[in-house]
Amino acid sequence: MNNRDQLERNVDEQTYITFSCPKCGNSVEYMEDCAGSAQPCPFCGEDVIVPRSGDQGSSALPLPIETPRLILRRLQLEDFSDVLEILSDLETFRYEERPPMDETEVKLWLERVAKDKLSDTSGQLTLGIVLRDSQKLIGVAWMRYVDSHRQQASLGIQINNEFKRQGLGLEAFHGMLSFCLRDIGLHRVVATCDSRNEAAVRLFTKLRMRNEAECLRDRFIDGEWADSLWFAMTEDELPQGS
Ligand SMILES: CC(C)(COP(=O)(O)OP(=O)(O)OC[C@H]1O[C@@H](n2cnc3c(N)ncnc32)[C@H](O)[C@@H]1OP(=O)(O)O)[C@@H](O)C(=O)NCCC(=O)NCCS
Incomplete structure (x- = not known):
């Protein structure tokens, strides 16, 4: 397997978490590695907390x-x-x-x-x-x-x-x-x-x-x-x- 095939295989094997953005409601997908961290919603750009699993709801940054x-x-x-x-x-x-x-x-x-x-x-x-x-x-x-x-x-x-x-x-x-x-x-x-x-x-x-x-x-x-x-x-x- 060459490097490119290996890279594609690694990407394919990543698990993704799908959730609704708490700000704009769009369906967002992030790699499992990002669970629990603040990431930008690709649709509205707001900081959102990626849930630990797709079953849990996502939340906006808990501010103030x-x-x-x-x-x-x-x-x-x-x-x-x-x-x-x-x-x-x-x-x-x-x-x-x-x-x-x-x-x-x-x-x-x-x-x-x-x-x-x-x-x-x-x-x-x-x-x-x-x-x-x-x-x-x-x-x-x-x-x-x-x-x-x-x-x-x-x-x-x-x-x-x-x-x-x-x-x-x-x-x-x-x-x-x-x-x-x-x-x-x-x-x-x-x-x-x-x-x-x-x-x-x-x-x-x-x-x-x-x-x-x-x-x-x-x-x-x-x-x-x-x-x-x-x-x-x-x-x-x-x-x-x-
Ligand atoms: C450090 C700082 C944030 C403390 O804020 P503060 O609101 O005065 O602190 P608090 O009133 O909550 O006091 C916290 C504790 O420190 C003690 N303390 C506060 N100022 C003190 C001083 N000048 N000398 C000795 N102890 C002091 C307090 O007595 C308290 O302890 P105690 O409850 O056992 O009595 C403030 O002095 C400050 O803004 N300093 C400049 C910026 C800075 O140094 N930031 C920290 C590094 S990022």
Whole structure:
């Protein structure tokens, strides 16, 4: 059998899952390898979760993420002034290699991330963290696939300085962990921070993420080499009831 015959045989032997797109209703077919992952509907282009079998219904991305005090939803261009407060603040970037953003950078960033789709090549989703009672956007959180199988993601979060130390970061990040490891069935998530960033270390530790690596002198910040810590959680480690 030549290579071409082998390739055709492999494709023929793949099992497909057929389901209705929850957004447009068209019949969609995906290879079994994609079960449980977010993929684009070929008809309407929306992110959909491929069911584990054709008997189960497919679902749209389970957004927004809701927690007792917060709603984590897709960003909109109207969020500009709230996002600017966060991303132009020196305190937000205290332990980052890059400086805060100016108005033009925030505008361009917002235009880009408001269109985020997990099923795009970027494989990224950026959400605004909104207080339920006042509707004020007080933070941003994101996830980005880090492996070619799209089963692992890197997570991050930034909270407006005025709203820190009220347990809101904890609540929002807990929502992100549940979304990734339970709702869209990822296998593993990671988060990283500067080892001097006590707030982030406390946040990840409190959520029972494992501190699984320390990289020495791997970030150049303010003219010196700084260390970073890596935290991770696999699907089986997500606390019951999350
Ligand atoms: C990290 C960050 C998201 C925490 O948000 P937050 O809303 O202030 O956090 P919470 O109020 O939920 O606090 C979580 C825990 O961290 C502790 N903590 C928060 N800030 C702290 C600080 N500056 N120093 C020490 N501990 C701190 C809290 O006391 C709490 O622990 P506890 O419940 O045992 O008391 C926020 O500081 C931030 O946006 N930092 C800049 C961006 C960043 O570093 N992101 C993380 C890496 S992607």
